[in-house]
Amino acid sequence: MTSQQVRDQFLSFFKSKGHTIVPSAPMVIKDDPTLMFTNAGMNQFKEYFLGNSKPKHPRVADTQKCLRVSGKHNDLEEVGKDTYHHTMFEMLGNWSFGDYFKKEAINWAWELLTDVYRIDKDRLYVSVFEGSDDADNLGMDKEAFALWKAIVPKDRIIMGSKKDNFWEMGDQGPCGPCSEIHVDIRPDAERRKVDGATLVNQDHPQVVEIWNLVFIQYNRKADGKLEDLPEKHIDTGMGFERLCMVLQGVHSNYDTDIFKPLIREIEIITGKPYGKDEATNIAIRVVADHIRAVAFSIADGQLPSNTGAGYVIRRILRRAIRYGFTFLDTNKPFIHRLVKVLVEQMGDAFPELRKEKQLIENVTKEEEHSFLGTLEQGLVLLDSIIKSTKGKKVAGDRAFELYDTYGFPIDLTALILQERGYDLDMEGFEAALQEQKNRSRSASEISKGDWTVLHKDVTQEFVGYDKLEAEVKIVKYRKVKSKKEGEQYQLVFNVTPFYAEGGGQVGDKGYLEAANGDVIYIVDTKRENNEIVHFAENLPKETSGTFKAVVDKKQRERTAANHTATHLLHQALREVLGDHVEQKGSAVHSKYLRFDFSHFSKLIPEQLQEVERIVNARIDAQLPLEEKRSIPMQEAMAEGAIALFGEKYGDTVRTVRFGQSIELCGGTHVKNTADIWHFKIVSESAVAAGVRRIEAITSDAVKEFYLTNNKALNEIKNLLNNTKDPVKSVVALQEENAQLKKQVETLLRDKAKNLKGDLLNEMQEVNGVNFLAKKVDLDAAGMKDLVFEMGQAKDNMFVLLGAENNGKALLTCYISKELAAERNLNAGAIVRELGKHIQGGGGGQPFFATAGGKNPAGIQEALGKAEDFIK
Template identity: 45%
Template sequence: MSLLDAQPAWGAARVRQTFLDYFKKNGHAFVPSSSVVPLSDPTLLFTNAGMNQYKSIFQGTVDPSSDFAALKRAANSQKCIRAGGKHNDLDDVGKDSYHHTFFEMLGNWSFGDYFKKDAIGFTWELMTKVYGIDPNRLYVTYFEGADDLEPDVEARELWKSVGVPEDHILPGDMKDNFWEMGDQGPCGPCSEVHYDLREPVDGKYRNASELVNQDDPEVIEIWNNVFMQYNREPDRSLRPLPNKHIDTGMGFERLVSVLQKKMSNYDTDVFTPLFKRIQDITGARPYNGKFGNEDPDGIDTAYRVIADHTRMMSFAIADGGVPNNVGRGYVVRRVLRRGARYARNYFQVEIGNFFSKIIPTLVEQMGDMFPEIKKKQQDIIEILDEEEKAFAKSLDRGESIFKKYVAKAKKAGSNDLPGDDVWRLYDTYGFPVDLTKLMAEENGLNINDKEVEEAQEKAREASKGDKAATGVGVKLDVHDLAALDSMDDVPKTDDSFKHGRENITSTIKAIYHNKKFLKSTSEVPKGEQFGVLLDKTNFYAEQGGQEFDTGRLLVDGEAEIGIENVQVYAGYVLHTGYLKYGGLTVGSQVIAEFDELRRNPIRNNHTGTHVLNYALRETLGNEVDQKGSLVAPEKLRFDFSHKAGLSDAELKKVEDISSDYIRQNSKVYAKDVPLAQAKEIRGVRAVFGETYPDPVRVVSVGVPVEELLADAKNERWEKLSIEFCGGTHVNQTGEIKELVVLEESGIAKGVRRIVAVTGQEAYNVQRIGNEFADRIDLFGKMSFGPAKEAEAKKLQLELNQLSISALKKSSLRNAFAQMQKSILDEQKAFAKADNKRVLDHVTNSLQDKDKAFLVTKVDWSTNVHKAISETIKAVSSPKSPLKNTSVYLFSASPDGGGKVVHGCYVAEHHKAAGADGPTWAAAVTPIVGGKAGGKAGAQTAIGQGSNADRVDEGVDEARRWMERLGV
């Protein structure tokens, strides 16, 4: 039977559910996996262990009002990625049987509840009784001790007590058996479980003790129990934690391979459905599970790489880790490009929509456990297709150049690929360095990482110089245009290709620098910007509110001009940039390659602007006219005529109409039409006062332009977005995904402005808004006190600065205002109760009516200043039964803040004896610090000090001062 057709008794889904059911039966709450992209934890590139989401519990910083604060036992299967940063398994994927960039970590946790005995008991029972694993194959380790730490004899004895033979219980050092979260923080000894994959010989198992923790592929670690009992202090010392915790982690894929009796994780049904789908797509031979020299055609390795990378990318994208050039986004991009090359080179398939064909199988396989990939399936597919297509543009050319570099290195007798060449493959063709390293290994060459870093730094420094010159700008003026018109060999630029999506080959017709037209880039001073005119271009020059394209003009492997700006002057499209390497002359044939990954969001935003324009007309009426727009990669801006600001209800209607239009996935049509004929189309929108070319380009969302022209006065066209527009657009509105309004404001009398985002950026602002809403919900559950008041100020500041949906922000502000009102109510209620507390204390202390005066301390509170003032006021009232008793009250903060609040009242008969409030207070302020207020001769005084540690001295001095009066 084929590996791909096997139906194991312990299927992957059953293995996972059995784990969760076992711990649920033993009192553990199921906690869904946290996001694999830890957007709220900047210290992590990706979630790389099951305990990441519980860090606040272990560190004692958990919000007391959150659900986690009450959590005692938990279990789950956590999504993890190790493909960048400190934990990076990318280079090993495909080469061995157990490394993955994405994997699941099964875990059970105790937060100050059970400890070693139960953890070890659960482990052994689940392994041997529930899963039925032969105990003879299992080995366990314990911490052998180090420095001032004693051996973990307790763990060793507990393993013995559950039935593990002594020769299967092994000591381990700090590296293997002492787990630490980081340089500081919770840590403790750990105890691993290892499994011997080897079959018995003549019915007898061989002892595997010597192979444990030796990186032997036949004796593998499957579970680790961490006994968190210390905190690593900043000075590296260890301090016992107030609560002891259990943190465990078991590799799901490894456990499945053990239960299915496979030597490789990839031979299990975690991966075989994906292999089957890859085979169906490619028509390749079946997966045979071979490695290294036993896989001479590399097909099995390619199966493993592609299946692994599909999983990693899908889960990363579903959780918000979209491909880009920074941090975790760049890791996702690297993984995709690595996988794309494997697919193209080993399976001989076209790149552009390869990975997306595998996604439905993955969703079917894992969507029930992780519903986020089911919910985001279409987004994952679209993003992967977009990235693949962008890389496909340069993959063939990059590989061709790579072969030239290899031949050059071998001809020179070098075993190294030069760092400059490696960097150029990344910078020009998008080949991540680790992909080039893989390709170099295939050709028997090495890469010197230091050389690559030096080449990168050199390019960065050169770029700084170029950008310094950018501020001056390269522009054509009226004299330049007159000169061009007189040049028979420099025609106006054919820019009709700007609406396409492909690279084109063009001819350089002119090179412009410092008011001169040159014949060669060699005439341009090094590092200075210059302009290039082509016979034809696919670059979009800035116009109609849409920003310019960036990209490059190049002759593969020989020369490259980086293009940073594109402007059009009377039909001449000027590409402004700088020479990156090589040299070009007038007449050179170059590949014109715009940056597809920059243009894609611009396309989304431009079609989004048309949809928004339509939605505004539908909501506010036909008197709405466009007054201007900006289409950039990160946002769109739309100005329109309207007398008043939009209400939340109107904004919601605008968003709803836009969303409906987008979700219809309407096709976008465009056609050049004679201007007079185009103006006859009913419902067509144009900018008032704008001069349009003839013919004019008509963009219609939903109906072909030919159909509009055939029945130009049809009232149905009022319900379409139809505009005159020369910009770039999506093929279908579904590509836009979402449109979210961030801001609606007035910019002039009768003119309003909307700022909105589409696509992935729209998802990002929605996620940020939802996360902030969760924080406000948690805030609402906090108990009243200083922490809640401080959090209120922090949330208010953050909310004002937040870039999220305008509707969401309005909703959050309303919810927050209600909560703040409740805080004010709580403050008033607390203040009233606190005032009564202090007054009751004084009243109870003066039960003895013969008492001449009272000097006392009262407990501290955030309201104590007010409470002491109000009590002094109440005591001194002419109607107060206590008015004949002098009173001095003190309170000191216990939190180390050093604050002292004090206040006094001098009764009339004591005043007659020469006492007054300010004089009494002046006796204690040198001791408690600060000063006291009150007019000379007044009966009352209130003060604040900063010496909380001397408050008792102040109390004694106040008492002695009154006694010295002889009262």
């Protein structure tokens, strides 16, 4: 039974019992102060249990995506080390909101497990709450015991403690006694030796809980006391992964079809086989589990970050990266490549994965790049720290060195040390951290390690809204190096007209002029630690004087025009598409602007034209800038100002208004929309599902755009010999091209058919395999058709074809499915390896894969290596 069938049968069963099937709630919780993530199926129904809201349906069932890595349900440290703990998992559940109670919940659970799923009754055990003599003073759950006793033998009913049989969502909230259903999947011989009842709740990997029936009848208040709920409810949760393990007859969740595709892809990417050694097994399980948690979180809108829920996701992903780096020898990003497999596996049940696939891949890859750089340096240093440590406790100041110099997370250091049997002196770490803060405060001439401080206790002032020039002094400077920019200097002034990069707008450029006429060019301006920092290629000969700081006026004006245009664009999009449009990001440069916004579909040409028309109408209307500075946030919002995605605001803000458009904004703008001259959309595309991107130009860039397009149009007219109607000529050319393509495809198909017989005759038997490696004169489609035709004519076949097409090298590998399975061959892995000879790469399925490269000269070398895979 496939996992999809298991899920479908669960939902179908409860639908037949009068339940409404509801979709999973988001895994990331935005509106509950007590939870960051959904950690149980009942989270989305808490208001119903508390009686605060009336449910739409008295009975519901669903499959809920859950995450347990923080708080009471912290499973992170166990994931990968065993075969049944997970971060992200599915919880199959059925609920009653004041409708049915224990009798129906127990009877239906037993019916589904034994009649529908046909699990052997002799392998099932149930538990009942035995009561507690603590402050709650709760009695035994006699009702549940009596109901179970009517179904199963008494010796299969286990009395459970409050720890195991009283379910609570957290420190407060709905709760109640529960009955767990456990399954014993040990071999019969083992079961005869040891009674399964003695292994329940003993962390035995083959005697596991699969379903928990919670009888919610209490509410835990903030003071710890219990109160009766207005109505009694049912909340059940069955671990989907464990259920699949039982029904698929395997002994690990990771052996089910939920995880096998991911594990297979990890094996292919890393070349590390699962099952060879325990360290590799753990690492592969960690990666396979963690990509699920990360992907589902991003799909629900939670990106990795340094705070809150975002930090949890970043920590999960970084744990996976570290295991890959340490045990799978992966020093390049690879985890993002698993997203495709995950989407194929779970995209039907959870369509948000498919919708957000690109975003998930992009974010994951970016995080990998960043953390691999940190790991590369940090792990080497941590190794040396461990080797030089006497005893089993690493000094806190050494851990701080790793944290301060390399940005290596202290909790990750502690985790690695724990896994290697070491303790961390956290008190010493905290002391070193505090000492650094004290040094920073007391520093006189040198601050933050490498700043040369010329003037202390100076508060920087930004005057760039009103001036493009100012008399300034250099407060401090430092030298910086980067691979991209080389050696530069960072300068901080007491007063500056330079706008620092922020809110999507690029930083100003310009120059610094000394009293003697020497000029230092400012190549960029950024904000660091709440200071405006100016980047220069060199320093003035004398840094202690007074300088004239001058902003590049032309760049500022063009950038300001583009920034104002983004505001007008935002307003126009909301008018054309609806109020659901929200800014998700922007980039404002002097030459162009980019605007990301929430919208569910591609904009049609008519919508783009209307947006463009509205923006240009407001440019023509000569709307003046209406600016308010340092006004209370509440006042700004009351005036209708829009707060933008991802931005942080203080108690006071600046508002920028042009006609109907009013936004909170710290950027620079034109004094009047007429200064923009004209607005032109040059592209509209998708950033990710639900997020679109418009790129546009204004001012001089529009003039250049029309000049370039007009020149290109004239060239096209000349080429077509039709200056009156070039469109008609292009259409005719396209139709002719389509006809020629069909003719070429027909010729290639005929050629492939003719080749088929010849190639079959050329095949040789190598190590019991019908083998052929040959260069042919076909394109990629022709080679694919040919090998599949050959595959229908002959079994036990391994074919590698190579071809040169338009100066590019192509490889096509076909392996009979039975042969691939029997000898553990994988065409995708083979073409990836052989692709090195043609300076390219590729992939595909175990039985068919292709590769492309830029080195046709390497085709014969690749063909010559093919036989090695079957020897």
